[in-house]
Amino acid sequence: MQALAAFTRARLGTPSQSPFGSAVVETATGRLVVRRLNAVRQENDPSSHAEVRTMRAACKRLGRPSLAGHTLYTTCEPCPMCMAMALWAGVDRVVFGATIDDAARHCAQIHVPSVELTRRSDMDCVVSGPVARAECVALFEEPRMAAAMALWKKSRRNPPAGTPGLAPRKPKGP
């Protein structure tokens, strides 16, 4: 996890910066298969979370749709989309750094713990975390990242007129 946090930190200040990094590793040997960052903005794809990109790339590299025998590391607890994909992919174990609550201090989150998805599924997957939480939380708090995330948060709430696909957020409730 320290290596993944360092990989993610090394890209802060670059156009691909993100506090969300992920890696797929062979469980038995610890061999790194692939690692990726979140690229939602670069790819204009709301599903381009670090974990989704990493698992897709790992499956392509391995030439099969299963990641059995592999562990998914991620700098932040997986969202329900990513955790569901980890379950469908059959990863042995998910290890996360920062928690969903940690991330929610910086950006919108869906507050369903990854262990809850595992518990409600028919698949077996060990979820471990938080691990190296301080290093992973620091990725969100790094000044360049915090400034970028504050801008993104603002642009989601108040998108410039005519921005396609970014409707102003409607207040919840009746």
Ligand SMILES: [Zn+2]
């Ligand atoms: Zn996700």
